[in-house]
Amino acid sequence: QKEVEQNSGPLSVPEGAIASLNCTYSDRGSQSFFWYRQYSGKSPELIMFIYSNGDKEDGRFTAQLNKASQYVSLLIRDSQPSDSATYLCAGINAGGTSYGKLTFGQGTILTVHP
């Protein structure tokens, strides 16, 4: 079982719709979670992080964390074609010497079509 799993996609949504990206994790010691966006051939770019159960909103983005279900999601409201990218979910277990180690999922490709 992968430590962090994302729905493989690709996910295609029309412009203006809500895009929902999901991620599950197996390490119960994981404490914080991150969503990175990666355009083709570019570096991953941090867009949101969350460490408390519940929702965290930042502009058009909402991250959700449910530690009991070991589930993380990212909602993108009013999706734009410029949101088309690969979205990477990552977790971190701050215990021990590996406190800086991000564990990534394989990524979900999102396409927003006009």
Add this chain to the structure above:
Amino acid sequence: EAGVTQFPSHSVIEKGQTVTLRCDPISGHDNLYWYRRVMGKEIKFLLHFVKESKQDESGMPNNRFLAERTGGTYSTLKVQPAELEDSGVYFCASSQYRLYEQYFGPGTRLTVT
């Protein structure tokens, strides 16, 4: 403020050769990380420096990989000798006080033929 830079952007070498990748973190960032993505797989952690010290090298695949961080500034990752399975994109990232906010460089695409 300049971001994380990596050099070279691409490298094509033959099996058995040596390659050295370089990463310059964001100025003032004490934490530097190396990650790798091989074809079709997720990005995987290789190691973490705090200043010039190796904090965590649990992700280094084998002793053909050697990472250094001279004076706590730039870092190099040497692969010697390179094998076919070393092909992939090598990312460097850095962070300062907020360890979790890691900023990634553009990556070095390594192809071993």
